Amino acid sequence: MATDLLLQAILLPVVASPISYYLGKKYGSKSAWFSFAILAYATVAILLAYQRGDTGEYYNWFPISLSGASSSSVLSTVGSFGLYIDGVSLPFSVTILLLCTAVSLYSVPYMKHRIYEQEGLLGKSEGEKEPKENAKTNSRVGLYFALLLLYSTGMVGTVLATNLIELYFFFEFMLVPSYFLIAEFGYGQRGRISFMYLLWTHIGALLMLLSFLAMGSLANSFIFQGPDALNASLIVGKLIPWIVFGIIVGLFVKLAAVGLHIWLPYAHAEAPTPISALLSPAMIGIGGYVVIRMLTTLLPGAYAEIGLGIAVWGVLTMFYGGIMALAQDDIKRLLAYSSISQMGYIIFGIGTYTANGLEGSVFQFISHGTGKAILFMVAGIIIVQSGGLRSIKNMGGLSSKLPVTATCAMIGFLALMGFPETNGFQSEWLIFAGGLFNGSASGSMASIWLIVSILAVISTIITASYTLWTMKRVFFGELKPGLENVKEASGYMLGPIIFLALITILLGILPGIAVNPIVHTIGSYNLP
Numbered sequence: 001m002a003t004d005l006l007l008q009a010i011l012l013p014v015v016a017s018p019i020s021y022y023l024g025k026k027y028g029s030k031s032a033w034f035s036f037a038i039l040a041y042a043t044v045a046i047l048l049a050y051q052r053g054d055t056g057e058y059y060n061w062f063p064i065s066l067s068g069a070s071s072s073s074v075l076s077t078v079g080s081f082g083l084y085i086d087g088v089s090l091p092f093s094v095t096i097l098l099l100c101t102a103v104s105l106y107s108v109p110y111m112k113h114r115i116y117e118q119e120g121l122l123g124k125s126e127g128e129k130e131p132k133e134n135a136k137t138n139s140r141v142g143l144y145f146a147l148l149l150l151y152s153t154g155m156v157g158t159v160l161a162t163n164l165i166e167l168y169f170f171f172e173f174m175l176v177p178s179y180f181l182i183a184e185f186g187y188g189q190r191g192r193i194s195f196m197y198l199l200w201t202h203i204g205a206l207l208m209l210l211s212f213l214a215m216g217s218l219a220n221s222f223i224f225q226g227p228d229a230l231n232a233s234l235i236v237g238k239l240i241p242w243i244v245f246g247i248i249v250g251l252f253v254k255l256a257a258v259g260l261h262i263w264l265p266y267a268h269a270e271a272p273t274p275i276s277a278l279l280s281p282a283m284i285g286i287g288g289y290v291v292i293r294m295l296t297t298l299l300p301g302a303y304a305e306i307g308l309g310i311a312v313w314g315v316l317t318m319f320y321g322g323i324m325a326l327a328q329d330d331i332k333r334l335l336a337y338s339s340i341s342q343m344g345y346i347i348f349g350i351g352t353y354t355a356n357g358l359e360g361s362v363f364q365f366i367s368h369g370t371g372k373a374i375l376f377m378v379a380g381i382i383i384v385q386s387g388g389l390r391s392i393k394n395m396g397g398l399s400s401k402l403p404v405t406a407t408c409a410m411i412g413f414l415a416l417m418g419f420p421e422t423n424g425f426q427s428e429w430l431i432f433a434g435g436l437f438n439g440s441a442s443g444s445m446a447s448i449w450l451i452v453s454i455l456a457v458i459s460t461i462i463t464a465s466y467t468l469w470t471m472k473r474v475f476f477g478e479l480k481p482g483l484e485n486v487k488e489a490s491g492y493m494l495g496p497i498i499f500l501a502l503i504t505i506l507l508g509i510l511p512g513i514a515v516n517p518i519v520h521t522i523g524s525y526n527l528p
Contacts, residue, residue: 005045005046005048005049005052006045006046006049006056006083006085006160007083008041008042008045009042009043009045009046009049009093009097009156009160010083010153010156010157010160011153012038012041012042013038013039013042013149013150013152013153014149014150014153016034016035016038016149017146017147017149017150018146019034020034020035020038020142020145020146020149021142021143021145021146022142023142024138024139024141024142024143024144024145024146025135025138025139025142026138027138028133028137028138028141029108029109029111029112029133029141031141031142031145032104032105032107032108032145034145035104035145035148035149036101036104036105038149039097039100039101039104039149039152040101042097042152042156043094043097043098043101046085046090046093046094046097046156047094049085050085050086050090050517056082056083056084056085056160056162056225056226080162080163080223080228081161081162081163081165081166082162082163082166082225082226083160083161083162084160084161084162084225084226085160086517086521087516087517087518087519087520087521087522088289088292088293088362088518088521088522089159089160089289090517091362091363091365091366091514091517091518092159092285092286092289092362092365093156093159093160095281095282095365095366095369095370096152096155096156096159096282096286096369097152097156098369098500098503099277099278099281099282099369099370099373099500100148100151100152100155100278100282102373102377102496102497102499102500103148103274103275103277103278103373103496104145104148105492105495105496106274106277106377106380106492106493106495106496106497107144107145107148107274108492109384109489109490109492109493110272110273110274110380110384110493111141111144111185111272111274112133112137112141113384114185114272115137115140115141115144115185116131116137117388118140118185119136119137119140121137140184140185143184144181144184144185147177147180147181147184148177148181150173150176150177151174151177151178151181151278153170153173153174154170154171154172154173154174154175154176154177154178155170155174155278155282155283155286157169157170157173157174158170158171158174158286158289158290159286159289161225162223162224162225162226162229163222163223163224163225164212164215164216164222164223164224165212165216165222167212167290168205168208168209168212171205171208171286171290172202172205174283174286175198175201175202175205178197178275178278178279178283179194179197179198180194181271181272181275182194182197182267182270182271182272182275183195185271185272185275186270186271186272187269187270187271187272188270189270190270193266193267193270194267196262196263196266196267197263197266197267199263200253200260200262200263201253201254201263203250203253204249204250204251204252204253204254204260204287205250205254206250207245207246207247207249207250207253208246208247208250208251208290209250210246211242211243211244211245211246211247211250211294214239214242214243214246215230215235215243215298216230218234218235218236218237218239219231219232219234219235220234224293224294224297224298225293225297229297230298232297232298232299232300235298235299240299240302243299243302244299244302244306247290247291247294247295247299248291248306248310251287251288251290251291251294252287252291252313252347253287254283254284254286254287254290255284255285255287255288255291255343255346255347256284256317256339256340256343257313257314257317257343257344257347258313258316258317258320258321258340258344261317261320261321261340264284264336264339264340265324265333265336265337265340267279267336268280268332268335268336268339269330269332269333269336270332273332273376273377273379273380273383274377274380276332276335276336276376276379276380277372277373277376277377277380278373280335280336280339280372280373280376281339281368281369281370281371281372281373281376282369282373284339284343285343285346285364285365285368285369288343288346288347288350288361288365289362289365291350292350292358292361292362295350296358296525296527303353304353307351307352307353308351308445308448308449308452309351310347310348310350310351311347311348311351311352311435311449311452311456312351312452313347313351314344314345314346314347314348314349314350314351314456315344315348315452315455315456315459316344317340317341317343317344317347318341318344318345318348318456318459318462318463319341319344319455319459319462320340320341320344321337321338321339321340321341321342321343321344322337322338322341322459322462322463322465322466323462324337324340325337325338325341325462325466326462326465326466326469328392329391329392329393330390330391330392331379331382331390331391331392331395331470331474332376332379332390334392334466334470335372335375335376335379338372338375338416338463338466338467339368339372341459341462341463342364342368342372342416343368344459345360345361345364345368345427345428345431345456346361346364346365346368347361348431348435348456349361349364349430349431349434352431352434352435352437352438353438353527353528354433354434354435354437354438354527354528355434355519355522355523355525355527355528356430356431356433356434356437357430357431357433357434357435357437358434358522358525358527359430359515359518359519359522360427360428360429360430360431360432360433360434361427361431362518362522363423363426363427363430363511363514363515363518364424364427364428364431366423366427366507366514367415367422367423367424367426367427367428367504367507368415368416368424368427370412370415370423370500370501370503370504370507371411371412371413371415371416371422371423371424371504372412372416373412373497373500374408374409374411374412374415374497374500374501374504375409375412375413375416377493377496377497377500378405378408378409378412378497380493381402381405381489381493381494381497382395382398382402382405382474382486384489384493385402385486385487385488385489386482386483386486389483392470392473392474393473394480394482395473395474395475395480395483396473396474396475396476396477396478396479396480396483397475397476397477397478397479397480397483398474398475398479398483398486399475399476400479401479401483401486401487401488402475402486402487402488403488404488404494404498405488405489405494405497406475407501408497408498408500408501409471409474409475410471410475411501411504411505412500412501412504413467413468413470413471414467415504415508416463416467417460417463417464417467417468418460418463420508421505421508421509422504422505422508423503423504423507423508423511423514424504424508425508426507426508426511426515428460430515431456432453432456432457435449435452435453435456436450436453437528438450438453438528439451439452439453439454441528
């Protein structure tokens, strides 16, 4: 049954986590292949579960019968938990697992370099060979891959959850390993930055939880997916504005919407680069998934009323993130601000309250996922191969030394700016189509929608500016002094970015592979 496969995709990484730690302590970076195999299997399991056509299965939280419980009992209200796959949860979960799988191999040389750097084993003498792995460094490698597996479980569990309490559990679960990955392996003031990340995202999660508790209490159930899902019509009353506030603000913290974004440039810039390639392309977009589920499934009336406000917030986020990206010299910080701008596209699409807009937002998670993961991985290659260089003004001419890396970087940048024949183009035109549909409709708000939609399209000029300008400064022109000995990275690092670049082009040429399941599910929401 599908649930067997979905359950395996969730539980196997958890069970494998301590094994990965043990293998890391014993075999060092070679143990990465174990984590790779677990994550690859989880990806295939998700795809097979959807292909079989089974939606999921549900379980009681407690090993006791609830048949005798009163209707007001907490046990009867909590209900069951389960795992649910459809055309919305499929692209989110598969994108997350594909990125985790790619990162597991990419991490081998990068994390060896980072751990050696932390242990003071690099740069002791000119021309010194890479130090050998030892018991201490192996233990650190094992810790990294164990945390990576747990992190993948938290992210995938969030998008497959069927119960509000279950969703909150996985939402918080993914926060813990990501916090330790930044605190243990990050750069700069990683202790302070990881705590800032923990504090902001935890506060957002608590706001979300309060809204969940209010909705569950009103509807006498916390199940929001499947045959026993709560009746959304029961969620009425004076608490509705506060419920909507908690969901929007709590989850927009995760999406790094402008005004709630403070934590993101620090956390994404100072995290180890493989984790930046998950924080930015995978984790923050999960907030968009939860917003879509909550608004379309549980609060459709409120969704229609606040759509324009969400869209305006999205446009402001696009402009702010793009303008700030233009001002950055640190390549990772530039990519972090770019992520804020890209989340603005998702927010705008959600705000349109149209089928096209929502379909584009879900597809934008995929296109941003592959494109931004490529770019963070490219930044990591430059950092490792150049001895830690992150300043763009000190880069230049690197295409002559890194031709494969430069080609993949161009594909990633083109996807962000929505260039035709990349998946970014397919997602962006759907998003803008949703906004322009509202602008062409009859009604008093049509002209406002038209203005907001035009501004959203104009923001793509800023995206094109910072992407092409960065590409020019990093890879073209004369080779800067000190970069003469830079060379292409190993297959561990190049393989994943080539793979993601091919997916970026494939989904740009054949978008139906991803769009068809999305359209099938969102079409059932009865949106304009």
